[in-house]
Amino acid sequence: MQSQTNLTINDQRLWDTLMETAKIGATPKGGIKRLTVTDLDRQVRDWFKAQCEALGCTVTVDDMGNMYALRPGKRNDLPPIACGSHLDTQPTGGKFDGVLGVLSGLEVLRTLHDTGYETEAPFMVVNWTNEEGSRFAPAMLASGVYCGTLDKDMAYNLTDKDGIRFGDALAEIGYKGDAPCGAQKFSHFFELHIEQGPILEAEDKTIGVVTHGQGQRWYDCHVTGRESHAGTTPMPLRKDALVAAARVITAINDIAEASAPLAVGTVGVLDIREPSRNVIPGEVTFTAEFRHPEDAVLDVMDKALAEAGAKIARMENVDVEIKPIWHYPAVNFDPDCVAAVRQATEDMGYSYREIVSGAGHDACYVNRVTPTSMVFVPCKDGISHNEIEDAKMEHCAAGANVLLRAMLAVDQRVS
Ligand code: HGY
Ligand code: MN
Numbered sequence: 001m002q003s004q005t006n007l008t009i010n011d012q013r014l015w016d017t018l019m020e021t022a023k024i025g026a027t028p029k030g031g032i033k034r035l036t037v038t039d040l041d042r043q044v045r046d047w048f049k050a051q052c053e054a055l056g057c058t059v060t061v062d063d064m065g066n067m068y069a070l071r072p073g074k075r076n077d078l079p080p081i082a083c084g085s086h087l088d089t090q091p092t093g094g095k096f097d098g099v100l101g102v103l104s105g106l107e108v109l110r111t112l113h114d115t116g117y118e119t120e121a122p123f124m125v126v127n128w129t130n131e132e133g134s135r136f137a138p139a140m141l142a143s144g145v146y147c148g149t150l151d152k153d154m155a156y157n158l159t160d161k162d163g164i165r166f167g168d169a170l171a172e173i174g175y176k177g178d179a180p181c182g183a184q185k186f187s188h189f190f191e192l193h194i195e196q197g198p199i200l201e202a203e204d205k206t207i208g209v210v211t212h213g214q215g216q217r218w219y220d221c222h223v224t225g226r227e228s229h230a231g232t233t234p235m236p237l238r239k240d241a242l243v244a245a246a247r248v249i250t251a252i253n254d255i256a257e258a259s260a261p262l263a264v265g266t267v268g269v270l271d272i273r274e275p276s277r278n279v280i281p282g283e284v285t286f287t288a289e290f291r292h293p294e295d296a297v298l299d300v301m302d303k304a305l306a307e308a309g310a311k312i313a314r315m316e317n318v319d320v321e322i323k324p325i326w327h328y329p330a331v332n333f334d335p336d337c338v339a340a341v342r343q344a345t346e347d348m349g350y351s352y353r354e355i356v357s358g359a360g361h362d363a364c365y366v367n368r369v370t371p372t373s374m375v376f377v378p379c380k381d382g383i384s385h386n387e388i389e390d391a392k393m394e395h396c397a398a399g400a401n402v403l404l405r406a407m408l409a410v411d412q413r414v415s
């Protein structure tokens, strides 16, 4: 039997599996549109379950749709050592965001199965529901419920733009399991993910040893003015909700710039109620988010946004509501898990650097209840949440090897 020191994954099989599953929700521009708890999500979940069961694993589903594929070890009294990520995508999603982490976990199971390697502790691969938070906000919804930060009933009652409830959509695809979300425990959790930023590629590093994750603040913004005739309403008498919204959006950008280079601010969704080219918009809604590695800076940005909103409301004679919907503090990953990733990377001889995650990940919530860390690999031009998202086969394989070796190293230490 192979020792754990020289086990490596099957690069081509991992790559082929990534390309194969990318067909489920494939878009003409080469990406994936596979929104959470849609039938496409069901299809990829069914596929994942069948692949894990073909390896002799048992797959359980909790009442938030999280999937847990369990491979027994010698000591099944021990909590599993777990890895995983998410299979749902953005509307303009790519082939790697989330998918790489779940399919690398599957590749770990396949490698152990092929070699007959028996681990001490059980191994587990997790597919977390609704990581993206696009169809139902906030993001990392099911891992947030798992760690006890988000409320399950709140989650079930979230609605998408068509008024469909998350709980109903989850049941509709047949993945509202019986097990209570949070009951499945692990001793450690590791998540492999593309960096989704430009640093690793720019520095020609194969691996990112992730030490921290930045904090986030998400807002729903609502500007109420007054619809009126575009031709007969003099400029000083207008209550133009879109002009006011534009000023708030510019303020969001300026607030982020003021705390650059680490701060970022984004408006991703904007909607005018009953838009018409010759009506002054009376009602505009839009989303906003800030991110930064330090919560204290996010507090300053939060305050600046509230002040800007109040000032613009007075200036434009409209009502500006800026409603915080998600407060997600900065993350410090578990030092022992970070060390396991670093050691595995050095053992494999890969180039690496330590890095802070700019994106949120399920691992960031799991870290609240389980020793956790992440492995990053580069993506082309640092682009993600875009159908052209791309990565190299050798980088995906390197990340999966680090994932395998880090988990095996932890397994060697279980008592
Ligand atoms: O928004 C995020 O950081 C993640 O990609 N859902
Ligand atoms: Mn992701």
Ligand code: MN
Residues within 6 Å of the ligand: 090, 097, 132, 385
């Ligand atoms: Mn994402």
